[in-house]
Amino acid sequence: MTTSIRTALIGAGYIADWHAEGLKMTPGVVLTAVCDLSKGAAEALASAHGAQAFGDLDEMLAANVCDAVHILTPPDSHAFLAKKCLEAGVHCLVEKPVALSAGETQEIQDAAEKAGKFFVAGHNFMxxxxxxxxxxxxxxxxxxxxxxxxxxxxxxxxxxxxxxxxxxxxxxxxxxxxxxxxxxxxxxxxxxxxxxxxxxxxxxxxxxxxxxxxxxxxxxxxxxxxxxxxxxxxxxxxxxxxxxxxxxxxxxxxxxxxxxxxxxxxxxxxxxxxxxxxxxxxxxxxxxxxxxxxxxxxxxxxxxxxxxxxxFQGTFKAFYQSLRDGTPMDARFGGASAVTVMQAIDNTLALMPEVEDAPKPKRQRKPKPTVLVVGGTGFIGRALTRKLVSEGKDVRVLSRGKSGPFADIAKHVELYSASLHDPDALAGAMEGIEAVYHLGKSLDGTWEECLRNDVGVTLNLARAAMAADVNRFVYTGTIASYDMSDPATVITESTGFGEDMSDRNLYARSKAKCEEELLKLHDAEGLPLVIARPGIVVGKGGPLQHWGIGRWHGAGAVRIWGPGTNILPFVLIDDVADALVTMMDHDKAVGQSFNLIGDPMLSGRDYFAAIHKQLGAKISVSTGNLNVFRASDAVKYLLKRYALGRKGAIRPSLADWKSRAHFSPFDNRQTKDLLGWTPEPSRADFIRRAIKEADLLGF
Structure with missing residues (x-):
């Protein structure tokens, strides 16, 4: 081939970013299209690389916009998609696992040979x-x-x-x-x-x-x-x-x-x-x-x-070199090798003991949800959903998939799939709903993406909730939106975020913007809004590598934000769920915000010392100089902005970096007094629930 090879990505999830960046570094290749069932996700990735976006594979193949595709969807769809693309005359690189068995992999290889096209396995580390x-x-x-x-x-x-x-x-x-x-x-x-x-x-x-x-x-x-x-x-x-x-x-x-x-x-x-x-x-x-x-x-x-x-670059180099030269594919990545690899995996799985999954209770009744939880399969969302069910509520969980961690309470939980960008779908999600909890947050790389995928989505939900005449709309913001850089400033719910948030990190800024727009709806149109701002949430189901405490380097080393000697705003997951449920029915909560911070307990160093004592895991803890963090970030910003041409790059202020250390103490009296909230008061019990019983290490 004398012209550039046109390549499309099928699937716009996390791994697609790595493929897109790898293609940039591959000579003679141009990314021309991105296809995903979520057209919005496809458009977001495609726009960043000057490509076309498609929400339907047949439409993309019919448009003749690519010579090769990278299949990056969930593994159970790989074989079907690969065979379809090969039959359409397109070369295929398929992420691992390329299929679910050696038999399926052989079918892809046979389709490639029949079509006279290349089938390559994304065994990237080779x-x-x-x-x-x-x-x-x-x-x-x-x-x-x-x-x-x-x-x-x-x-x-x-x-x-x-x-x-x-x-x-x-x-x-x-x-x-x-x-x-x-x-x-x-x-x-x-x-x-x-x-x-x-x-x-x-x-x-x-x-x-x-x-x-x-x-x-x-x-x-x-x-x-x-x-x-x-x-x-x-x-x-x-x-x-x-x-x-x-x-x-x-x-x-x-x-x-x-x-x-x-x-x-x-x-x-x-x-x-x-x-x-x-x-x-x-x-x-x-x-x-x-x-x-x-x-x-x-x-x-x-x-x-x-x-x-x-x-990725090495894998792509081998793939596209063969496409350009018409030479045999490097055996590391070829279809025949992929079949042999999958056969070895098949033979290993054949030795697995027969273990039945936990029996799924038969649904004795169809749920009649009155509460909608957006982000219900996340850490806080799971605890909230279970707490609501324990309080006698049926819950609708807005979910991307058809399965979730609620099989044991299936008669009280309904999984509902809807695009947060689709007003009609959101209207359907609101049917029969009296209270909405919005716990979601998109992962965005620019402020424009935040405005579209976080702020825009939040407003879509709020307007759909108002149209459905719900009694309560609970939004989870974050304490990260506060300026927490001054140890002499005690933060309460009346503490403002600051008029100009443009020098804050995207997460803090986006969450604050969501709150601002929701409050406008509350004041002007009567949105029954309650805002919750959880602190550093810990407990069963939470991660060991919590980035609210420091920058992690694997499971065994952490660089704390700051010296690590100031008390951190920890809060137990069960206490957060209790407060959120209370907000649903408490009349005085409407129009209010609540900082969900437990009683002062532990500094960062105290927390890791307790992990060592309770679990026997001594994590290497280093002090993080925030001036050094910011200086390093400044260099990265300049490189991104001027060397890589990323106009959306941001540079957080020193106050933003200091806020990550949570220097400012919190006063949690409003939440206690108005909601009657009682977070765990005992240090010993807090440590037991936050660390000893939290399964932080997995064994």
Missing amino acids: GLPSYERLKSEMAAGALGRVGSAEINWHFPLAPLRSGPFGIWLLREPKNLLLELGPHLFGFAVDLFGPLQIEHLSLGKEIEIPSAGTRPQSWRILARAGDVDVTLNLSLVETADDRSVTVLGSTARARLNYAEDTLVIEGENASDIVMNPFRKQMGLAWQHLREGGVNALRQVSSLNRKSAYGLS
Whole structure:
């Protein structure tokens, strides 16, 4: 091909951003279209890259706007979409898992061969430069004769503990291996060939609401010819170890594919005194070299060549090189390899014990919802929904999917799918509703997106609620909208946010704008509004890596916002749910705002000391100098704004950074006095509920 290859993305979720950025770095390729069932999501991504947006695949294929597609939808749709695209004469790159079985994968490969098109598996980590170096070293005999290998994925999977629980990944126990296994099995198959699976061990089970248990630990023993292969998958809160270790007769190689580094440890012929010294010095030099190269690469590329970014770029380079040249596809990513990988996963899953999901109670009655919860499958939303049901209410949960964590209370909970941008759909969601809780927040990268996807959506909901003549509209703002930079300022509900919020982070600014517009509706048109601003919410179902406390570096290290010695505005999830339910029926609550802050209990350092004492997990805690944070952010802002041309980039003020440390104390008397709210008063019981019983580590 002499002209640019036209590429479309099918699916506009989180991973689509990585694909779009990777395509930018791939010569001779242009992103021309984005297709998603949510036309709004497609438009948001497409507009950022100058592409067309489609809400229907047939329409996109008929428009002849692409030569290749990247299929980024949930895995259970991959096979159908890939075959449709191949039959339409379009090359396909399919995100892992490419299908749900080896049989489905073979069907895609057969369709590709019939159409004369390429089918490529998105086994992205094999596109890393360090992995290519490992293969070269092995081919050159640098490791000697290889006898064994260990391939690890030790990395926390937060949804197992804090949701969302309705996603495809958690619907069945096997989905965990289908989703993450291709990383491990892909390396093994590419390095050593087809695997003979000999043993599977599962452990560290965790209870998923309304769905039974899921294993968080997978140990798989396999063999490929003379090579013994161990594959380890661990999803609890753990130190990050995503690596491939190959042990040969001459040396041992360790690939860290999360960081794109390769270190080879070999023997030397020095005497017994100098031998260990030379070995360790050699390793030290390699680590210095790998770290230096990576740092230089990321700085020079403005962070566009992180290990994860490079993995996509390497995969795309191989795919599009074959498309341009008409040469055979690199075996790492080809359809035949994908079939072999999925066959190994099939054989592993065949060893899983027969475990039935938790029995789902038969619905004895159809719910008659009088309360609508938007964001009901999130952390606060789940607790609120269950609290409402316990109070005798039937609840309608606005949800993207058809499943949720409420099977055990299904006769009281109705899942309802509706676009928040569609007034007619929202009108349907309001039928029979007396009270609305809006807990949602979009994830936006520019102020314009916030205005459209957060503020605009919030106003759509409020107007639909008024049209339905609801009795209460409860909106959850955030204490992050306050200026909390001054320890001498005590914050109450009468404390303002500030007239100019343009120097605040997007989350704080967007939430404040939503409150402003809702209050206008309350004052001018009688919206029965109540505003709740939760603090740092902790408890069962919440994450260990809470970014309201600090910047996390894996599960074992955190850099606290500020010194970490000031009392933080913690609040228990159950106390938040209690307050929200009370707001629904309390007449004096209308037109008021409430800061949901528990009694003064713990500083950031106190919190982590309690985790160490209660759970035995000593997290490395560092002080975060907020001036340094802001200076670093200023550099990033300049690079984004002027080097990358991102006009929507923002630079939060120093006060915004200091506010993340929550220096200002809170007075929670209004919520207590007006609502009769009684948050947990005992420090010991707070620690027990917030830490000991919260399942923060997953085991």
